[in-house]
Amino acid sequence: MRGYGPGRLFGPRARLRWVHLILGGALLMPYFLLAQVGVGMAAGGVNALSSLPLILASYAVALPLVAVTGVFGLVRPMSVAAVRAMCAVPGERLAEGPARSWAARGRASAWWTLHLGVGAVLSGMTLAVPPMAVTLIALPFVSGLRGIPRELGWGGVAAEPYVTPLIGAALLAALALCVAGAGALLARAAPVLLGPTAADRLAEAEERAADLAVRNRLARELHDSVGHALSAVTLQAVAARRVLGTDPGFVREALAAIEDTTRRTVGELDAVLGLLRDGDPARADAAPAPTLAADLDGLLARTRAAGTPVTVHQDPGPAGDWSGLPAIASREAYRIVQEGLSNALRHGSSPVDLRVRLRRGGPSGPRAHPDLEITMTNPPTAPDGREPGREPRTTGGRGLRGAAERAALLGGSVEAGPHQGGWRLRAVLPLAGTGR
Incomplete structure (x- = not known):
């Protein structure tokens, strides 16, 4: 089994797949905002973005909405164009044109849900992990940052500040591994979910x-x-x-x-x-x-x-x-x-x-x-x-x-x-x- 070297984690193909995942997260945002309004009203009129459980509930409600819109025929050609441009999947393994049958629409909907769902998670990690990692790496060298671990409840980390650069580097490495793994997963799933059906071949x-x-x-x-x-x-x-x-x-x-x-x-x-x-x-x-x-x-x-x-x-x-x-x-x-x-x-x-x-x-x-x-x-x-x-x-x-x-x-x-x-x-x- 091939490992993930620097080229596979940070090379041009990995960066394009990362952008593809972030685009999926951006496309999920309208669904997520609509879902969080409904979840907030169901929770008694509170702001669904105020707590992690409500955020996760909004995410869970958004995914079925994504699946419903994924059955539209034009979703597949749009997804195929993005996969060809950014996921390094051979074009002959992907279908041409709108989905013609309900089986093809169902597969396109599954891809749409997978792309947007995984992309949203990776987009959130991309927004949260780098600032946190940079803060931890700079902690021993910037005295004004040393109170942050105590504010976050990381007393042990504050007591041993020389450990924080290692934790920060590990977080960045973990993010890169997660992005590379998610990109590889989507690249493998694309021919299965966006490939031509028997009706397409006919x-x-x-x-x-x-x-x-x-x-x-x-x-x-x-x-x-x-x-x-x-x-x-x-x-x-x-x-x-x-x-x-x-x-x-x-x-x-x-x-x-x-x-x-x-x-x-x-x-x-x-x-x-x-x-x-x-x-x-x-x-x-x-x-x-x-x-x-x-x-x-x-x-x-x-x-x-x-x-x-x-x-x-x-x-x-x-x-x-x-x-x-x-x-x-x-x-x-x-x-x-x-x-x-x-x-x-x-x-x-x-x-x-x-x-x-x-x-x-x-x-x-x-x-x-x-x-x-x-x-x-x-x-x-x-x-x-x-x-x-x-x-x-x-x-x-x-x-x-x-x-x-x-x-x-x-x-x-x-x-x-x-x-x-x-x-x-x-x-x-x-x-x-x-x-x-």
Whole structure:
């Protein structure tokens, strides 16, 4: 067992804990003054501060009052802040925020009562012991002080004045030991009484999960918008460089497509970075995002300008009127189509066949709610399934995982992989309960 050396009794940590105890004593004073009024009236209208028994009775009555006020939710964060600042207790062992359950409120009330109760005793000792100890230490050297022991009834001490400095030093040492012991007691009790409960841990886990969901959403937006733009711009620049001297018209079209792509992507990037900078999860769903209804034609045009032929089949109608889709379904469908086209740009320039249709019935009978089905097929241009110099397809990277997460948010699914010698991405998005 470690002892109490000079550093542990008078070091910075001990001094801070001493201040913490004195603050507890100061916080008890309003309760104590209220209690002593009641005790004085119960004792016949006398001053409760006039005798030690009444003072102790007032102290005993004040503690239940302290316990009652300790159940308020804001008591715990205030206590935790003081403990972190002055008791050298690791922050991860203490709870965050107001007490959420009655069990947590009860523990916070117990801490509040312990802190103020012990702090009041140590504050009284701090006020009384040092003057008494200094008087006893100075007694042999100051003749005017030698009558004090007789006035206090300490005749034996007055007869042996050389003993008083030892008694004074012992009193100071005892005070330091009491303060160090009380500070250590509170430091040990703090994680028990102010530590997180099961409800706190559950709430913290839910907050982390919500924050992670928002971060994943923003990461998907960045990956899909910036990744597609970089793939399209790269291929458009390569195609323009190859025909720079022979087809000026194509070069102008490619440069115009690059300008349009980068302008749109900068706008989307600025919106996402603004959300990250503000740190407001509630704004994540309100961020402007392209939709299938408003932006599919532009996406197809930019993909074709990069040199990848795209054939589109849309139901309803050849032009695809998707204005009736729920907003979230239209937004997530656009991103899934964008990811499929990005894969086509990265892994080859063979034609892409895109089919977007509203399924109103299934193999087992009519559906109560329709589904949106997106199918993209990309046949290979070489026996190994890729063009020379292009990276081979894999079973799915970040983009495909992001597409699967988008579909899962709506209760749907995404399948991607080799299909009849080529590559197919198929997504099904249920429209039931997605709202507008």
